[in-house]
């Protein structure tokens with residue numbers, strides 16, 4: 477797995493510290509009776525994600541294709557975007573109507589968190605797609621946070637379009 481490694485040092489430290497604090501907080505809080513057992517799994521998982529991003533200094537790059545097959549790569553990115561809607565369409569009724577009403581009251585957060593993993597995976601596989609042409613993130617560049625992702629129709633690093641528009645080779 478390739479990583480973008482674009483974070484400045486202060487951000488790497490902040491992410492890593494926040495991540496490890498979450499992990500230790502989740503573990504120690506429960507042992508000392510200050511936190512509910514329901515927070516352990518989400519606390520450790522969220523902490524591990526932050527710690528990894530901090531230690532790696534960036535976000536993972538999920539490969540699409542190489543520059544010899546740019547149109548295949550573009551289709552892959554569009555398919556990943558579509559997959560989010562398909563997963564969500566199945567997930568919402570399944571999670572909300574079938575599973576959540578049966579979850580034990582003291583473990584609602586944990587059950588919801590584990591249920592949400594497929595949604596997160598579908599989203600991040602799309603959001604972290606590598607550009608088939610330049611190999612950097614298609615949807616992210618240094619200045620673009622996740623909440624500004626939608627919708628982007630060209631590579632934020634080299635300008636390659638998803639619409640079959642101008643795809644001049646750099």
Ligand SMILES: [Zn+2]
Pocket residue numbers: 607608609610611612613614631632633634635636
């Ligand atoms: Zn690009």
